Amino acid sequence: MTNYDGQISSYKTVSILGQCFDSKAIVYLANHLPSASLVAIKKFDMDKVRGEVKLVEREIILTRQLNHPNIISYHTAFVASSEVCVVSPLMAYGSCRDLLCRHFNEGLIEPSIIMIIQDVLQALVYIHKKGYIHRAIRASHILISATGQACVTGLRYACPIIINGKWQRSIHSFPATTEKNLNWLSPEILEQNLLGYNEKSDIYSVGMVICELANGSEPFAGMSKTLMLTEKVRGITPQLLDRTTVSKDENLDCGGDCELSPSILNRRFSDDLHELAGLCFTREPYDRPTAAQLLTHPIFKTIRKSLPLPELLKPALPLSDRVGYDTEEMEVFDSISRLSNLNLYSCEWDF
Missing domain, CATH: 3.30.200.20 (Phosphorylase Kinase; domain 1)
Structure with missing residues (x-):
């Protein structure tokens, strides 16, 4: 060694x-x-x-x-x-954000997204069992090894669930210096109300990462922080951009500033991936699944016969x-x- x-x-x-x-x-x-x-x-x-x-x-x-x-x-x-x-x-391979910026501006293909999210959920199961909430799950905090293993980092924003030897049902502390993470945070963290939040706030962030990896862009990009918070509290969330969520007519109506490419308008993510993101975005934390529950979703069985992640990430080396x-x-x-x-x-x- x-x-x-x-x-x-x-x-x-x-x-x-x-x-x-x-x-x-x-x-x-x-x-x-x-x-x-x-x-x-x-x-x-x-x-x-x-x-x-x-x-x-x-x-x-x-x-x-x-x-x-x-x-x-x-x-x-x-x-x-x-x-x-x-x-x-x-x-x-650096971070997932690097991969999106350098090679996959319009998002990763579905099998690679599933593999990465599976690794992230496994990390969260462990982190939550150890009594911590990550509070900074985002593409730039997910690193990919040469063998295609995804690793979570950014633990400086984590907070303990166990205080004075007791497991807390909710936490009320707001993460310090978290401006760059705001778009990925759950509505219950941003609201800062008496109900607080728990480890399921990380699951909401996983949904944001799914959209980030699929669409190639940061969730709520270009939106003011106030409007972003209002949208989240109302239950409005990002979508996976494909032909089932954006029509060609809608794309033309939005003008040149937000016009999407033909490859995005013609692609189709599976119903399972749409469902997985939707489960992460469940508005009420009590109804939101845990990381362990999400790992039982059928979508993770679809990658058993898939190519290894390094093959799916080409042309990235x-x-x-x-x-x-x-x-x-x-x-x-x-x-x-x-x-x-x-x-x-x-x-x-x-x-």
């Missing part, structure tokens, strides 16, 4: 993968010199973090406590100068295939990362 030590000198930076935590952290591709293996290093600039130190601390501690194949793991964490460095396995272990390629990437004028921060690699 490889020993990933806490010495910054053991890791040679290859390139910048992207940023996260509102640009307060940068994720690097690095070569762990003792083992000659590629890893991801997330470096939190503590001078920028300042008042949000507890969020960083919470993420590291909670992630190190959890142990599940569908939750990102940390090899080690240490302090180097003014940075907190977290070393994790390289998730070679895992980072390990693009960079590999070739010394010359390493040097090229190392040189590129030194060019300050390149825009290397557009991706969300939220390890």
Whole structure:
């Protein structure tokens, strides 16, 4: 078993993968010199973090406590100068948001969506059993490994369900610094009323992710926060965009700003996928299924004979295939990362 030590000198930076935590952290591709293996290093600039130190601390501690194949793991964490460095396995396809932005602007195909959501639900079953609510399920917080395994991250926004040794029927705390997550949050979290919310709020977010992965765009994109909240409270939710939900006439009526492509208007998602999203969007949390109940849905039986996820994600290639272990390629990437004028921060690699 490889020993990933806490010495910054053991890791040679290859390139910048992207940023996260509102640009307060940068994720690097690095070569762990003792083992000659590629890893991801997330470096939190503590001078920028300042008042949000507890969020960083919470993420590291909670992630190190959890142990599940569908939750990102940390090899080690240490302090180097003014940075907190977290070393994790390289998730070679990056986040689902990256995949949508780079290769699948109009959404993923259905079998790949089902595989990813199955992994996310398995992670949530584990997280909820451990007594936590994630509160930040979104495409940029779902990472895909080279083998096609989806892993959940973003645990800095999680909150405990167990307080003073007692399982709480509802939680009333509003997640801190959550502006970027608002579109995915359930109406009961956003309402902030006396009823509170529980772990089923994560299931509503899963429905948002299904739409995000299927449509290729963020739910409620371009809508004001006030209107988004009003729509959610009224029970209005995003839809899977296909020929059953958007007609060609409606598309023409909406004008050029929102006109959909012919491929979206002609595609057809299964009734099961529409139903799965609908179950997640059940307005009353009491009636909303748990993650374990959703995993019994017949849709997850349809992928048994499907191609592996890496095959379904083509033409996207895992980072390990693009960079590999070739010394010359390493040097090229190392040189590129030194060019300050390149825009290397557009991706969300939220390890």
